[in-house]
Amino acid sequence: MEKSKKKFLKLPRLDGGKEMLRKFFRENQRYPKEALEKGIEGDVVVKYKVSDKGEVFDAFVEHGIGHGCDEEALRLVGMLQYEGVKNRGVRVTSNSRMKIPFRLPQKPKAPNMKMVFTEKTKAKKAAAEEKPSEKKPQSYTYTIKL
Helix, strand or coil, X not given: CCCCCCCCCCCCCCCCHXXXXXXXXXXXXXXXXXXXXXXXXXXXXXXXXXXXXXEEEEEEEEECCCCCHXXXXXXXXXXXXXXXXXXXXXXXXXXXXXXXXXXXXXXCCCCCCXXXXXXXXXXXXXXXXXXXXXXXXXXXXXXXXX
16 A cells, blocks of 8 residues: 655645636626627636735736736636645745636527418318308417427
């Protein structure tokens, strides 16, 4: 049985992990108006440093897509709060990198509706008019396909 290797330094981490991070982006991300108008989507890669107290600083865009998305990515990364870390009394600053996805909101598809109107034929109408005692109300058929 092998012993697991211990890491020398403890690094700051986000409380809640990747699922919390996705939820954070969904709730706080504001798609830039210019990017919406031009239909821009893609990923912005941001590099930043995290202090021993869990604060994010020195964030910059390593790979951007422009149209306001880079600034929004920097704003989101600046809002992150990591857990503080103690490394035997030594302050450690760690470097991190994050890819922030920008995807256009999906518009709900309009259901396809088709309406069909059917009329009785003239022969059936003439036969119905000959028998006044059996007068049936006119019927319509509608077909709606979704």
